[in-house]
Amino acid sequence: MPADFNRIRIVLVATSHPGNVGAAARAMLTMGLSRLVLVAPKRFPDPAATAMASGATEVLEGARIVGSLDEALVGCVLTIGLSARPREFAGRVLPVRAAAGEALAHSGRGDVGIVFGSEMSGLSNPELARCQLVATIAANPAYGSLNLAAAVQIVAYELRVAAMGDAVWRAPRFPPARHDEVEALFVHGEKTLTAMRFLNPERPKRLLPRLRRLFARAGLEKEEVNILRGILSRIDAMIVRGPWR
Amino acid sequence: MPADFNRIRIVLVATSHPGNVGAAARAMLTMGLSRLVLVAPKRFPDPAATAMASGATEVLEGARIVGSLDEALVGCVLTIGLSARPREFAGRVLPVRAAAGEALAHSGRGDVGIVFGSEMSGLSNPELARCQLVATIAANPAYGSLNLAAAVQIVAYELRVAAMGDAVWRAPRFPPARHDEVEALFVHGEKTLTAMRFLNPERPKRLLPRLRRLFARAGLEKEEVNILRGILSRIDAMIVRGPWR
CATH class of the missing domain: 1.10.8.590 (Helicase, Ruva Protein; domain 3)
Incomplete structure (x- = not known):
């Protein structure tokens, strides 16, 4: 697991369904992320979260629960908010691939917070305004409804590829013919x-x-x-x- | 939706849980894919699939159900199998990003099948041997257990980025100062x-x-x-x- 991954906080704001928190924890751990912060979750801890985490319970057990987004982001040197929808006052907007690169670059200097909004409506404008960067995931304009854990999975995957490259195993090499x-x-x-x-x-x-x-x-x-x-x-x-x- | 996306079949082999089929359908449609082929699913159709598809029911309703992997791949000019684990007789193994590029390149010439194994054990060696390319998703070596729909989400996302680039919305431009x-x-x-x-x-x-x-x-x-x-x-x-x- 890349050392700097300890600097990355995945922040979920006002989740309604504990199952989504569990699935997000699993998505994080598959890519080597483990710092989860929950801002005012509706129900947590909850057996549904544990069930969906499927072995990634260490991430759930280590989750920090806070009352506000500002509290979740204390100490962060870079804050990135996810948004599928265009926003009038968004500052710098990057595709998630480029945002992952920025997150990694900053993680050498301090904590980076990556913020996901609630299942129903995403981040509010005031929440997004607290983020220095906005990251957006390429999606079907006619049906852009990514599940929360699916969005976390893509972000975590892009972070891993940014950190480690994306070749994980190679086919065995047999001796070539001369x-x-x-x-x-x-x-x-x-x-x-x-x-x-x-x-x-x-x-x-x-x-x-x-x-x-x-x-x-x-x-x-x-x-x-x-x-x-x-x-x-x-x-x-x-x-x-x-x-x- | 890119025209060539109609050439891409997502093939799920021997799924156990209909909820995973629904979540995979949702993951596909978020990225603009809609051709789903199910090889000998344990339970399908099923209300759990519809519930997890969350609006992507058109993908489920259009799903083709077949009895064997060969049947699922009839007509494909390129076949790609996903595998997290190294296999002794794997041929060309590519990171999923590069595999998505290959899939797009071939989709101009005919159908491309992208094959996912069952939730418990992935593709068997004989199944994988039917695929020309093996694609692998970068993951945490200590916990690589991606949910089936999460794997489909990453593959679909990489296909979309390969097809369309990854900038989906831009921050509004206000007039710059002179x-x-x-x-x-x-x-x-x-x-x-x-x-x-x-x-x-x-x-x-x-x-x-x-x-x-x-x-x-x-x-x-x-x-x-x-x-x-x-x-x-x-x-x-x-x-x-x-x-x-």
């Missing part, structure tokens, strides 16, 4: 395809260039060359002795 | 601060450069200059006549 092994395969293949009377060396058309292109794109591994040569050898044997042996 | 208006403000401010005996012209220190820096960073609007000049004029009047007038 050039000469690949060329020997093509020599073998051409011979077998000719013997099969699939390839007419007098009129080869574009068969071999297309096969070369296919295997070049695939990037053959050593073991794959062995398998393909094995198939060719089996065909060779069938041609000599017949397929019934 | 250079000469800003300079007149600084002249006025220097005079007033001197009259207030806050600024000593003999020893100005760095007060004015710091104020210039602050306002340069803010990028003053015409109306803001007027407000600041109004404040200065009020101070001027207080100095001449006393604050009690």
